[in-house]
Each structure stands twice: as C-alpha cells, then as structure tokens.
Amino acid sequence: MVTISDVAKLAGVSVSTVSRVINDNPHVTPQKRQAILNAMNELGYAPLQAARQLRGSGTETIAVVVPEIVNPFFSYLVDTIERVIDEKGFKTLIIQTFGQKRNELNALNLLKVNQVDGVILCAIENDFETIKAYLTYGKIAVCNEYVNDETVSMIYGNQFEGIRQGTQYLLSKGKRRIAYCTGRRGIMMQPRGVNFDSDRYLGFIKALQVQQLSFDPELLFTNAHTIDDGKRILQQIRTLSAPPDAVVAGSDEVATGIVSEAVKSGLQIPDQLAVLGVDDQPLARYLQYPLTTIRQPIKAMGHKVAEVLLNEIKHPETKTSREMLDLKIVPRKSA
C-alpha cells in the first residue's frame, strides 16, 4: 500500500505539505504542488478513507436510504440520485431498511461515525424527532416523503393533487363507488401538507366531496404493497354486498394484482371495475390491461434532492429547501 509518506518522500517534502495539496489548501507553492501531484500519479496514490475518517474530515460519501430496492419506484429513484452524486465526484452508499426502524437508525449513525457526509431518506421509518437528532453530525434530506418540519430539506410529489386528479378522473368516467388502498396499517388523519399518506387520502376524499359523495369505510383496504395483496383485495371486494365500481390501488403492483384477479373472476375492466395505479412502472403500459396510473416525478425528485443535499454540504449555511413536484395522470386501459 502506498501511503502519504511514500508520496512525501518521492516528492521531497513533508507529509503535511502533501496533505495540504490533497485538501486544496492554498499555502503551497505551485512548483511543490506540481511535484507532489506528479509523485501521487507515479505511485498511484489514493488517500485511505479510514485514516481520513478517523481525523474527522469529509468522506465525500452520501448514504441513500430506501425501504427495499426490489421496488422499481425506489430502484429508479436511487439510480437517478446516484448519477447526480457521481457527477459531483461523491460516492454513494445504498442502504435498505426493509421497513425496519433499526436499519434506518444504523444508516443515520453513519453520520455520527463520520462514514458519510450526508443521508438521503427516501422513506421515513422512525419518529421525526429521533431523526432530527442526527442533524448535529451531518446533513439529512428527505425525498418522496415529508413531514411538517423545516429543519431538513424535503423534495416530494404533490400527493394530494395527484390522487385528487386521479380520483376525479375515475369520477369523470361515471364511477361513483370508489375503493381506496393504502400501504399503511391505517389512515392517520393530519392537516393537509404534513404527511404523505394522509395527503393522498385527503386528495381522494376531496375529489369525492366535490361530487357530494362520502366514503364508505368498508371500501378502505390497508397493508397493500404487492401483487398478491392486490389479489387478496379483489377477493375481499367480491364478498362485499355493495362492491365498488373503481379502485384507487396505491401502486402499480397492487393494481396489477387486482386487475389480474378481476379478469379471472370474469369482471369487465374497466366497465365493471376501473383500476387506477400509481408510479407508472416501465412495464405498466405493456400489461394485459395497460394501467391507467399516476406517474411520479422520479427523475426530477431524485435530481433535485441530490443537488440540494450536495449543495448544503458544500455550503453548510444554506437554508433548507422544500419543493413539491407535480404528479401526472397517464390514461390507458385499466380505468
């Protein structure tokens, strides 16, 4: 292994001077700087991360935290984010929480032990007060989710408006009894703008209200994540005495499960049951019933959050950003 002192020796200077050129300290004469640069090149020297970390200098690394990478929404989000981080010469650490608080805390802990300069959370598992405590150790930015707090930057989609428009679209097709699926265990009502899930739900309710419709709680389905959850939900729907004529599925996976099981049961899509997805996954348009779905601004979101965080790292005094991006309904065959 070639170390800083090897470089110093070859360049005929002290290690301190080498360290100065590594860290862009101005107090080095151009000749020595060049000599050192040459030596570094000749030896193929790269500073050892561990040693730098130990002294508490920057790591030029960002941790990107997602629930699970097999979800295309998150894999595309990570992809976009990583490309921006790369571009700026930083490194990326992809971390999966699998929905567990402990894993999210481990990721945040990387700030404390100086393994990363910043963390991008693409979901929130812990209480936000707990998360905020880590701001002492480094920068944090939140992407996709949001809470009512100005201390960290948040870039997210306008869930309220997206779901409202999607629901309105269903209503415009003459649907009147619309079911609603959510990934969470239940709906926790919040004022508008403070929380991802409740915003979606508020958007849904809002669209109904405009048509003076009220929501039948029998049509609320929770814990909906996978294709199989979708299938399960359709089975539950079939047992209802007054079944819905449309469903806001909450994700393309769930929508796919619902549609596939509905077809199997002989229901006409979208006449007897219209199904609205969310995300617009790459394959959504190639499905048996190409999904009508609400596209999330993944690229813009990833781009923006990475840029904002990197900027905060470079200029620590920058004040935090909060940006809301539009979702877009993509009409196809399922609704």
Next chain:
Amino acid sequence: MVTISDVAKLAGVSVSTVSRVINDNPHVTPQKRQAILNAMNELGYAPLQAARQLRGSGTETIAVVVPEIVNPFFSYLVDTIERVIDEKGFKTLIIQTFGQKRNELNALNLLKVNQVDGVILCAIENDFETIKAYLTYGKIAVCNEYVNDETVSMIYGNQFEGIRQGTQYLLSKGKRRIAYCTGRRGIMMQPRGVNFDSDRYLGFIKALQVQQLSFDPELLFTNAHTIDDGKRILQQIRTLSAPPDAVVAGSDEVATGIVSEAVKSGLQIPDQLAVLGVDDQPLARYLQYPLTTIRQPIKAMGHKVAEVLLNEIKHPETKTSREMLDLKIVPRKSA
C-alpha cells in the same frame, strides 16, 4: 462520541483488555469480561469502524457489485444476497458499475483499503486476470457469470442447458428460423463451460444442430438490453427478406419490446413470431402476451454465493466452490 477508553475507565481496566473482549480474545477473566460488557452496554458503545479498519482488522462487510440496480434481475439477486449477509451479522455494500470497468475496480479496491472483507461480483467487467490480482487483499466470489478459473468461487445458472431447452421448445412448436439476441457487442466463441455469453450461444446452436439446422448470421442481434432495444430489433426484423418465425430475446425487457412492436405491426404472436424471454420478471406473466421465458435460479444463486463467500471468510482455508444451478422454462403465451 463514546470511545474505547471511556469504556475502559468505567470498567476500571485498560483499553487493551476492552479490545480483547471486543475481539473475543480468550485471555480475560470472566469477571472483568462481564464488567466490560456492562460498561459497554451502559454507555451504548460501538467501536468506530474507521479506527478498526486502520489497524487492518475485519470489517464484517461485503460489497455486492451489480451492473445496475434498476434491472429487476439484479435487484432481486441483491435482495436475496443481502438477506443472507444480514442474517450472519455482516453488513452489505451495494455497488453499481453501470457497466464500467473503473467502477468495478473501485469496488475491488475496497478490499485493498480494508473497507470490506469480501466482494461478490454479479457480473464481470474487467479482464479476469486483473480481478484475480485483488485476491491478495480479501475474498472474491462470482455469481451469475463465470470464467474458466478455479481460484474464486462461482455460482451460476446453467446457461447452456437453459437456452438449449428454450430453443428446443421453440423448435417443438414448429419454428425453424430462429433469431438470437444478446446483450454483448458480439459473440466471442469459447469452449463450453468457460463463459456466460458463449455458453448461451452454444446452447442455442446445439438445439439447432440436433434438428440439422444452421444459424443464419443475419438473425443475430447484438447490444440488446432494454425494451427500446427490443422495439429496434423488431424494426430490423421487418426489413429482412426472410424474417424469422421466432426469437430468443435474451431478457424479458427485450422480449417485451419485440412483442409490443410486433403487435403494433400486426404480427400474430406466437403464430407468426414466437418470442422467448429470459429471467421471468414479476410482471412477465401479467403482460398483454404473458411471456414464455426461462426462469433464472435467482434465490438459490444469491443464497449460495453469499453462504460460500461468508464461509470462506470465516474459514480462509476452505477451497473454492463451483456450482451450476438449473434454469427452468416457463411456458406462457408469447411462444
């Protein structure tokens, strides 16, 4: 930050003794060990990775290297691998190469600078001799791909047999003029068993040979990765004076693109053109033409490679493994 000396102070011993219990050194009396454990608990102490790395002790971290995580094949592979690594109390570093040699070398370099104990390569970008050079610094295992070399463990699917059976399936449906798509720039012929791509191609040719058919090089399409590549390929196919009656698409994405464009052109699937995918992605069965495809043993492969590598790390004298797993054809509608 709580350090090892804080623990030492509280427990009333020296740092050396604390270090001993951290590293399971037997030469510590049970009483002191307990006192130290208590102190560690009370202070919520965790050793700083950077400091350990600096001294060259184990990091209990594995780097998993994939071309790109947006490809579901790789995201599911990573998922399986990470779960095993987790289970054994190790940490996972997910690294994307985006197909670039430089990024793969950076990942391998983590071994040199002691940031990881092992690397799992789920694809190979560099010359294998270059990769082998890193074995001095830690363990390497290869998953999915393979080369003719016994110095590192390799767990992979039987590509030859998988594609052979798939092609045979097409032949059994009466197809006689079969096109072949590959992700690489071209086909480099190798003896059987030494290389992923050439094995696939050999399996394809083998199936043709059994029927005394030869392959028309006009039907070879290279650089096929995405849905759009599939669409492009179908356009090229349409310009052929003697078009194929079936395609081995090389991946579900490419198959999806071919099918979608074929339908648009009014071709009958599978009668006029049968399309065979590879991978069996989650949505493959829900497509407009549910894909007939060759399923890869992702779970078994991920499981096995992680176990093998972790075992080699724990018992460095273990000799390397080489295991071949079966692919399985999944007949649906596209062929």
Next chain:
DNA sequence: AAACAAAAAGAAATCGATTTCAAGAAAGTG
C-alpha cells in the same frame, strides 16, 4: 536597508482502535 507582516513548510500531536511486548499472578511440575 531595517522592520514587520504574510506565506510556505515541517515536526509532532492527534483521531480510536489493535497488537506487541513485558511484567506480574496463578497454576502445574518434580
């Protein structure tokens, strides 16, 4: 040209762990 400020460069301390070495305590042997 003398006096002083600013810039450049090196020596040594430091970060938080592990590891070597040496010393002291306990246990085993004849």
Next chain:
DNA sequence: CACTTTCTTGAAATCGATTTCTTTTTGTTT
C-alpha cells in the same frame, strides 16, 4: 518448596491520514 509454564493485564507502539504549532522564507513598507 523452588522452578517452570501458562494466564492475565497494562503500557506503549502502531495504522495513515489531518491539524496545530513553530520555524523558516518571502514580500512589503517606510
């Protein structure tokens, strides 16, 4: 009981960088 041998333990060196403190060199001003 004297003498090894084996266990425990702690002090100090070490890993490879950064950073503080000093010293030396250079530049500016009168």
